[in-house]
Amino acid sequence: MTEHERIPLAGVIGSPVAHSRSPFLHGYWLRRYGLKGAYIPMDIAQADLAEALQTLPKLGFVGLNVTIPHKESVLKLADIVTDRAALIGAANTLIFRQDGKIHADNTDGSGFIANLRQNAPMWAPAAGPAAVLGAGGAARAVIAALIEMGAPEIRVANRTRARAEALRSDFGAKVVVHEWVQAGQMLEDCATVVNTTSLGMTGKPAFKVPLTGLSAKAVVSDLVYTPLHTDFLEQAARAGATTVDGLGMLLHQAAPGFERWFGARPEVDEATRQAVLGA
Ligand code: NAP
Numbered sequence: 001m002t003e004h005e006r007i008p009l010a011g012v013i014g015s016p017v018a019h020s021r022s023p024f025l026h027g028y029w030l031r032r033y034g035l036k037g038a039y040i041p042m043d044i045a046q047a048d049l050a051e052a053l054q055t056l057p058k059l060g061f062v063g064l065n066v067t068i069p070h071k072e073s074v075l076k077l078a079d080i081v082t083d084r085a086a087l088i089g090a091a092n093t094l095i096f097r098q099d100g101k102i103h104a105d106n107t108d109g110s111g112f113i114a115n116l117r118q119n120a121p122m123w124a125p126a127a128g129p130a131a132v133l134g135a136g137g138a139a140r141a142v143i144a145a146l147i148e149m150g151a152p153e154i155r156v157a158n159r160t161r162a163r164a165e166a167l168r169s170d171f172g173a174k175v176v177v178h179e180w181v182q183a184g185q186m187l188e189d190c191a192t193v194v195n196t197t198s199l200g201m202t203g204k205p206a207f208k209v210p211l212t213g214l215s216a217k218a219v220v221s222d223l224v225y226t227p228l229h230t231d232f233l234e235q236a237a238r239a240g241a242t243t244v245d246g247l248g249m250l251l252h253q254a255a256p257g258f259e260r261w262f263g264a265r266p267e268v269d270e271a272t273r274q275a276v277l278g279a
Pocket of ligand 1: 108111133134135136137138139158159160163196197198199201205222223224225246247249250251253
């Protein structure tokens with residue numbers, strides 16, 4: 001290691017990665033807080049991942065965000081994996097420690113909770129069952145967080161039923177699997193309803209599941225944030241439910257990494273949202 005001062009570097013690794021909004025977000029926070037540092041997107045192939053994780057710390061990188069397809073593979077390459085990342089089976093935030101060890105965490109679940117707390121302050125996750133549409137990586141983070149928040153039951157429906165069944169074996173009997181074709185009916189009495197599928201995202205098929213049983217008391221969130229106002233959220237709003245878009249989750253999941261790498265806890269507020277939306 002050199003003796004002189006180094007500017008902390010961080011970035012997001014994935015493939016593809018050009019679509020990521022994270023560089024705009026971290027770039028905005030660096031400017032806003034007047035901090036030295038840089039954050040860049042890096043398209044890294046699976047075959048080069050291990051070498052990249054060895055080399056980047058030597059170049060001055062203090063950590064990384066991780067996106068598809070590396071979220072699972074980085075767990076095997078990290079020296080320290082938080083309990084929540086191990087439970088979820090994926091990491092989205094790496095810290096390159098000064099002792100040379102790689103620390104892997106998953107902040108998607110805490111980002112999801114912080115978004116709902118901020119935008120639906122009356123939300124009471126323990127007051128009733130939660131319904132989760134989808135059973136991919138994001139669903140695992142959301143389910144772990146909902147269980148931690150005291151949700152009494154997690155109803156899961158997924159196109160590929162076996163993936164939902166796997167969540168029950170990993171997260172326990174609180175997870176109750178429902179048929180995808182009848183997903184609308186599992187929403188009755190739910191305090192929380194979340195779309196964790198990619199349906200409704202720009203370029204993906206539309207979200208067409210009728211939200212038949214949805215109660216006006218439910219807090220409903222979509223993890224999809226392109227577009228911001230999805231058909232899923234519009235359907236929920238028509239039923240009188242409180243809706244929260246997915247952009248806040250993206251912003252909140254990024255905050256812990258920024259703080260560890262650059263030394264200031266960033267604020268997630270309207271100015272931050274606008275900086276990312278306008279990018
Ligand atoms: P993933 O692991 O690939 O899972 C995708 C999910 O979508 C699976 O449940 C999949 O069902 C379902 N799906 C895909 N196409 C479908 C179709 N045509 N009909 C029915 N179901 C379909 O992806 P992920 O990492 O969990 O991400 C899911 C979404 O969340 C993405 O849109 C991602 O951008 C978003 N996300 C947002 C944030 C945020 O901060 N707001 C964070 C993480 C993820 P099968 O199992 O049947 O394939």
